[in-house]
Amino acid sequence: MLSERRLEVLRAIVQDYVGTEEPVGSKALTERHNLGVSPATVRNDMAALEDEGYIAQPHTSAGRIPTDKGYRLFVDKLAAVKPMTPPERRAIQNFLEGAVDLDDVVARTVRLLAQLTRQVAVVQYPSLTRSTVRHVELLAMAPARVMLVLITDTGRVEQRMIDCPAPFGETSLADLRARLNSHVTGRRFADVPQLVQDLPEAFEPEDRGTVSTVLSTLLETLVEETEERLIIGGTANLTRFGHDFPLTIRPVLEALEEQVVLLKLLGEAKDPAMRVRIGHENAHEGLNSTSVVSVGYGSGGEAVAKLGVVGPTRMDYPGTMGAVRAVARYVGQILAES
Amino acid sequence: MLSERRLEVLRAIVQDYVGTEEPVGSKALTERHNLGVSPATVRNDMAALEDEGYIAQPHTSAGRIPTDKGYRLFVDKLAAVKPMTPPERRAIQNFLEGAVDLDDVVARTVRLLAQLTRQVAVVQYPSLTRSTVRHVELLAMAPARVMLVLITDTGRVEQRMIDCPAPFGETSLADLRARLNSHVTGRRFADVPQLVQDLPEAFEPEDRGTVSTVLSTLLETLVEETEERLIIGGTANLTRFGHDFPLTIRPVLEALEEQVVLLKLLGEAKDPAMRVRIGHENAHEGLNSTSVVSVGYGSGGEAVAKLGVVGPTRMDYPGTMGAVRAVARYVGQILAES
DNA sequence: TGCTGGCACTCACCCGCGCAGAGTGCCAGG
DNA sequence: CCTGGCACTCTGCGCGGGTGAGTGCCAGCA
Numbered sequence: 105m106l107s108e109r110r111l112e113v114l115r116a117i118v119q120d121y122v123g124t125e126e127p128v129g130s131k132a133l134t135e136r137h138n139l140g141v142s143p144a145t146v147r148n149d150m151a152a153l154e155d156e157g158y159i160a161q162p163h164t165s166a167g168r169i170p171t172d173k174g175y176r177l178f179v180d181k182l183a184a185v186k187p188m189t190p191p192e193r194r195a196i197q198n199f200l201e202g203a204v205d206l207d208d209v210v211a212r213t214v215r216l217l218a219q220l221t222r223q224v225a226v227v228q229y230p231s232l233t234r235s236t237v238r239h240v241e242l243l244a245m246a247p248a249r250v251m252l253v254l255i256t257d258t259g260r261v262e263q264r265m266i267d268c269p270a271p272f273g274e275t276s277l278a279d280l281r282a283r284l285n286s287h288v289t290g291r292r293f294a295d296v297p298q299l300v301q302d303l304p305e306a307f308e309p310e311d312r313g314t315v316s317t318v319l320s321t322l323l324e325t326l327v328e329e330t331e332e333r334l335i336i337g338g339t340a341n342l343t344r345f346g347h348d349f350p351l352t353i354r355p356v357l358e359a360l361e362e363q364v365v366l367l368k369l370l371g372e373a374k375d376p377a378m379r380v381r382i383g384h385e386n387a388h389e390g391l392n393s394t395s396v397v398s399v400g401y402g403s404g405g406e407a408v409a410k411l412g413v414v415g416p417t418r419m420d421y422p423g424t425m426g427a428v429r430a431v432a433r434y435v436g437q438i439l440a441e442s
Numbered sequence: 443m444l445s446e447r448r449l450e451v452l453r454a455i456v457q458d459y460v461g462t463e464e465p466v467g468s469k470a471l472t473e474r475h476n477l478g479v480s481p482a483t484v485r486n487d488m489a490a491l492e493d494e495g496y497i498a499q500p501h502t503s504a505g506r507i508p509t510d511k512g513y514r515l516f517v518d519k520l521a522a523v524k525p526m527t528p529p530e531r532r533a534i535q536n537f538l539e540g541a542v543d544l545d546d547v548v549a550r551t552v553r554l555l556a557q558l559t560r561q562v563a564v565v566q567y568p569s570l571t572r573s574t575v576r577h578v579e580l581l582a583m584a585p586a587r588v589m590l591v592l593i594t595d596t597g598r599v600e601q602r603m604i605d606c607p608a609p610f611g612e613t614s615l616a617d618l619r620a621r622l623n624s625h626v627t628g629r630r631f632a633d634v635p636q637l638v639q640d641l642p643e644a645f646e647p648e649d650r651g652t653v654s655t656v657l658s659t660l661l662e663t664l665v666e667e668t669e670e671r672l673i674i675g676g677t678a679n680l681t682r683f684g685h686d687f688p689l690t691i692r693p694v695l696e697a698l699e700e701q702v703v704l705l706k707l708l709g710e711a712k713d714p715a716m717r718v719r720i721g722h723e724n725a726h727e728g729l730n731s732t733s734v735v736s737v738g739y740g741s742g743g744e745a746v747a748k749l750g751v752v753g754p755t756r757m758d759y760p761g762t763m764g765a766v767r768a769v770a771r772y773v774g775q776i777l778a779e780s
Numbered sequence: 781t782g783c784t785g786g787c788a789c790t791c792a793c794c795c796g797c798g799c800a801g802a803g804t805g806c807c808a809g810g
Numbered sequence: 811c812c813t814g815g816c817a818c819t820c821t822g823c824g825c826g827g828g829t830g831a832g833t834g835c836c837a838g839c840a
Contacts, residue, residue, distance in 0.1 A: 165820045340695035357678035
């Protein structure tokens with residue numbers, strides 16, 4: 105077990121390293137923080153911290169830098185989320201309130217997060233399965249061609265073209281539309297599959313095939329589009345990383361273009377808690393020297409999607425976490441209002 | 443006027459520099475290209491080309507590199523667009539044909555362009571004004587709330603929520619929907635404003651206010667969303683730029699995050715011709731060391747939007763232009779089929 | 781007039797050197 | 811268990827010379 109002071113030393117190392125981006129030595133530490141002990145003592149503590157794997161030296165006779173394990177301890181035990189100041193809160197609120205529709209909300213959110221944290225921001229669109237159905241619409245585009253439009257309580261709209269096996273009478277279509285809406289409006293998307301299960305049976309035999317086609321497309325849409333859409337911003341902030349970054353920045357940019365990777369990065373949408381993944385804790389190896397701070401947000405009490413930032417492991421965790429949490433909270437409010 | 447051989451020398455310089463990324467000298471030039479003259483002669487030609495501003499030396503006693511003006515001459519007079527090979531064509535076609543909807547087409551296009559050119563790709567969504575109306579739908583979401591859905595012949599869908607001044611009867615709504623569709627279906631979006639101009643007069647006085655509101659939102663949607671949406675990809679390719687790129691890459695990434703800048707970059711949507719903007723020809727100063735190759739694409743004969751790539755001025759122009767042109771052509775085909 | 785070979789000159793780049801400074805580990809003493 | 815002191819280890823930096831690619835100019839030749 106590490107003594108109180110050694111934890112204090114670790115905290116000081118993390119703080120200084122994050123600030124200066126340079127390995128920090130024992131002397132500099134005692135000068136900047138009132139640890140109440142001499143450099144020699146700090147050196148002993150550092151040696152112990154290094155044995156435990158919390159810090160490392162890039163080269164012999166250089167200062168120490170925190171390891172992923174060190175950052176992990178710092179985040180878990182040593183750091184408190186830094187709340188936003190009142191002016192910052194107001195700025196966030198003002199900025200988000202100007203949005204005209206869901207696309208705009210998401211676009212503004214990603215800009216805001218990128219600016220506040222000076223890192224790369226990622227925002228997932230409210231997912232379908234966690235939202236509720238506001239309206240289902242079926243539009244006859246041609247005799248055997250129907251467009252399905254889904255509208256969620258968060259304002260998201262999905263559409264899909266359906267080629268039917270047989271032409272659809274206008275009355276059957278209206279009938280299906282009415283039944284569909286009465287069955288699913290106000291319900292959660294996740295519950296839709298069982299709600300529509302028995303629907304074909306209510307129709308004339310000759311229409312059942314067509315009805316099934318429409319329903320199966322509806323279900324497909326729910327599955328495929330479920331978690332898919334997200335946007336990123338602030339990639340220019342990657343250039344602040346280090347001076348070495350041809351090698352650093354490239355895999356990160358590549359990873360950020362893979363939606364699948366990003367979605368995994370944000371983590372399970374169900375989980376509304378704030379999560380921090382540090383360095384190698386990220387499965388994707390291009391992101392081994394980055395950390396991800398993510399949190400769920402939602403219009404009501406529960407999360408409908410996630411948002412977060414991607415930055416160097418050497419980041420200001422308390423500040424970043426504070427910004428992420430605050431933005432998620434205000435986005436939730438905005439969504440609930442609209 | 444420059445002699446034939448001097449143009450040949452310029453062409454050789456551009457080709458070598460693009461290949462090696464290093465200033466090219468007179469001796470290396472004569473070795474790699476059969477110019478039929480000695481290095482000394484080439485040196486004289488180079489001096490002349492430098493006087494004219496087509497090439498420059500980074501330092502005294504180094505080789506020459508092309509200037510923006512040099513690239514311009516190269517592109518205009520010395521280079522032929524390099525057509526794709528048959529296997530490449532097939533690959534493009536196969537890749538694009540797998541797309542399931544418009545979003546997917548656009549997403550695949552941007553990936554494809556980025557991979558083919560190994561540069562940053564930008565694809566604009568088919569613009570509304572240049573498309574035709576396939577269907578207009580009005581959905582009553584609440585007594586005084588209507589959702590407007592616009593569907594284009596390219597498969598693009600726009601939706602907009604409208605708060606009406608007064609509740610809308612279901613029959614008036616159906617009436618308006620029918621009239622709207624009969625007026626505008628199959629017409630170009632650009633023509634919609636005058637087509638719907640007299641529409642309110644056909645309604646009962648008590649409905650006219652509401653009808654006007656709906657129509658004005660429709661027109662607004664046309665204007666605001668007109669050219670807006672586009673996506674980019676392949677930003678990881680920026681890291682291939684140079685070795686100096688903290689300073690190079692940053693402003694480019696910043697510029698690429700500004701939709702407005704990007705739209706200007708692609709150029710006027712009306713213009714279907716392939717355009718190349720080299721270095722300082724780009725108004726935005728963050729892009730002073732990049733070139734943009736853009737071209738219009740469309741489902742029929744005319745352009746509905748643009749796509750292109752952004753890369754270093756030192757790029758393979760013939761190859762890039764060939765790839766851009768080919769992709770635009772195939773995207774047009776895919777859109778026309780769907 | 782235009783091309784060629786020759787020649788002197790100029791830098792950017794590379795390599796090795798030595799020095800300074802920050803940081804460490806260890807040890808003996810309080 | 812903390813502290814001051816001491817010897818040691820490296821990285822980083824600035825300096826200087828050598829190398830080589832490339833240039834401009836000039837006189838000679840078709």
